[in-house]
Amino acid sequence: MLLSMLGLEHTIVPISLPDREQKTPAHLARNPLGTLPVLEDGEAVIYDSQAILVYLAAKHGGAAWLPTDPIGLATISQWLSFATNEIWNGPAIARACLRFKRDVDLDRAQVAGRTALAVMDAHLSTHDWLALDRPTIADIACYPYAALAEEGEISLAPYGALNAWFKRIEALPGYVSMPGLG
Amino acid sequence: MLLSMLGLEHTIVPISLPDREQKTPAHLARNPLGTLPVLEDGEAVIYDSQAILVYLAAKHGGAAWLPTDPIGLATISQWLSFATNEIWNGPAIARACLRFKRDVDLDRAQVAGRTALAVMDAHLSTHDWLALDRPTIADIACYPYAALAEEGEISLAPYGALNAWFKRIEALPGYVSMPGLG
Secondary structure, eight states: OHHHHTTOOOOOOOOOTTTTGGGSHHHHHHOTTOOSOEEEETTEEEESHHHHHHHHIIIIIGGGTSOOSHHHHHHHHHHHHHIIIIIIIIIIHHHHHHHHOOOSOHHHHHHHHHHHHHHHHHHHTSOSSSSSSSOOHHHHHHHHHHHTGGGGTOOOTTOHHHHHHHHHHHTSTTOOOOTTOO | OHHHHTTOOOOOOOOOTTTTGGGSHHHHHHOTTOOSOEEEETTEEEESHHHHHHHHIIIIIGGGTSOOSHHHHHHHHHHHHHIIIIIIIIIIHHHHHHHHOOOSOHHHHHHHHHHHHHHHHHHHTSOSSSSSSSOOHHHHHHHHHHHTGGGGTOOOTTOHHHHHHHHHHHTSTTOOOOTTOO
């Protein structure tokens, strides 16, 4: 999504998770964790969704997407950690369990997911965007698995401010949807 | 530890986890996640360990601890995510289970922990430091719960390069130990 929002040409190369292509030697050479996505940009090979956002924003997005002042940078880092921990271990894992039969504790993921979504909803009831007064990579990092929570059987109905934020993101220039998103 | 390494004066204010002080309204006003640590610096209130490292490095550490070029910043972000996900959900959670009776799936945490430590060990067999050619906040973020893995009954014996890296960190000026660390 950030590639699109920044207007950057790119080629998407599919890696088949059912065929375990993410664990082949070729892919492990790109990313020792054997996860997706990975960004290749010339000699640079960056894995981890949050690190890819940082790379693209620092290289192409400028301070609009990733400021350099200590408080701005730290506030965005808070939400990148939130995407990596609370959102991943909540709605993302619940969805992976129900859609892709990932072996996890579904109850625990759904409880954690509701807590995470409630934290976002409370924050967004007094803020238009997660980290700053404009969209940043914090919003891009947290949006997809929050917006897909119902695929993990976590209802989004209780969260009015969260749903309004989804709409703001979906109205941004360059927004790209995927199945299940607005 | 980074406060000490940067030579910054600070006061440590204990918050009692057994007494659930991290869930009081006063603390939730500092950090809606109700977790520790939180850094207060004048008007700035930063929660999340990784965000605190980013803040301190950006404000006081300079490019030595947190570079501003896209690749350096992204490489450090990879390891901050690794600390938040792989280390937290591995050795840190296993330790929390055994030391503090946290209700988690210990087997799963120990398996994830061994995978995470093996990834670090392989990387450190060809690198002195995790992200760059010098110590950065990536090392500070990943060190404590990796070095405390045996408190989660995850043996550190198989990981020669990891143990050598522990020693390099423990030799840095300003290093502060805690019970269970070198």
